[in-house]
Amino acid sequence: MTVSRVLRNRGDVSEATRAKVLEAAKTLGYVPNKIAGALASQRVNLVAVIIPSMRNMVFPEVMAGISAVLEDTELQPVVGVTDYEPEKEERVLYEMLSWRPSGVIIAGIEHTEASKAMMQASGIPVVEIMDTDGNPIDTAVGISHRRAGREMAKAILRAGYQKIGFLGTKMPLDYRARKRFEGFTEALAKGGVEVVEQEFYSGGSALAKGREMTQAILEREPELDFLYYSNDMIGAGGLLYLLEQGRDIPGDIGLAGFNGVELLQGLPRKLATMDACRAEIGKKAAEIIASRVNDPTAEFEKIIEMTPKISYGDTLRR
Structure with missing residues (x-):
């Protein structure tokens, strides 16, 4: 009772x-x-x-x-x-x-x-x-998000990029983003490359946040030649920022996101990404x-x- x-x-x-x-x-x-x-x-x-x-x-x-x-x-x-x-x-x-x-x-x-x-x-x-x-x-x-991170790292290394930055959400609770990052850094290490600089944020994904983060990481490390974003939305913001700055993409600097968001197909350039089979x-x-x-x-x-x-x-x- x-x-x-x-x-x-x-x-x-x-x-x-x-x-x-x-x-x-x-x-x-x-x-x-x-x-x-x-x-x-x-x-x-x-x-x-x-x-x-x-x-x-x-x-x-x-x-x-x-x-x-x-x-x-x-x-x-x-x-x-x-x-x-x-x-x-x-x-x-x-x-x-x-x-x-x-x-x-x-x-x-x-x-x-x-x-x-x-x-x-x-x-x-x-x-x-x-x-x-x-x-x-x-x-x-x-x-497998670890495998997804590894495969993207291998593609970046095959393309000849060496000075790589990572931009994404703070990952204590976003386990899937954390696993992608783990797989990514693991594959880079096997190729003798490390992530040179990182930029993290809290909160929802947004184009404006991607622009801010891209500007901040490049001000600290202007020699970066590739930026890997934890999702397409902040990656798209970074792409728009770099186009405004007149950067040569993908010759001078490359970018990639994650998720394969269909809405972003209308960007001036098509962002490299990986479909999560949602x-x-x-x-x-x-x-x-x-x-x-x-x-x-x-x-x-x-x-x-x-x-x-x-x-x-x-x-x-x-």
Whole structure:
């Protein structure tokens, strides 16, 4: 009765006891069931989709892939946004699982212990997306960001660039950007090259931020001959800044981003980039959820890895 009162947020329970009950529930991965007990299936036709951001142009494309598959089923996606905060992800996951969805699609492989416990205890299909560098709870669909970083570094070295700068988000919580950077520096080191200078920022990706960062890094290290950006949006800002300065691209200085954002195809020069297979990842994740809802015994590989390709554009010498 005491546990019931705590989980239903009723009174007559001391704060000390309430804290003990909530801590025990968190440790066990327990999530209260908000569906009427009479529902025979104990599930609703919802798929919880948990992503870091809707402002980042990457995730709307993922959502488009998910929706394209689920619109032919009885399942409906419901979106939760975490802002790259593990504790917020935990809260969003808790609320969504309390409604007993038919499946979970969640960005990334790194989660808090409480989030992992909730997903493991849920008894429903869980697909972690965007990343395959790790050990998934159930199934993972994505790309290897370490491999993506390595492949871009190899292309830059083949083109003859030697004085390289990196510009990107601060990466304690953006695990995928951090893994790309790790793969990038690893491949450069094998070629006897190091990142000469770095410029980091916090906050959302923006053209203006890319311009500011590019100007700042080149003021410190004017001899840089290549700039690698953690995403296309800041890369596009850097490209516009360098064109205004009359720089020879890609002869004097080269640039590359990441994500293959289609919106940027209208730039004066086509930015070198790498497609993250976003729509394909969304579609595959939704297909797995839909198949396993129809047939719980359906089997899939634990890790399904997509292979992104480099687009050289006009800013990376071949």
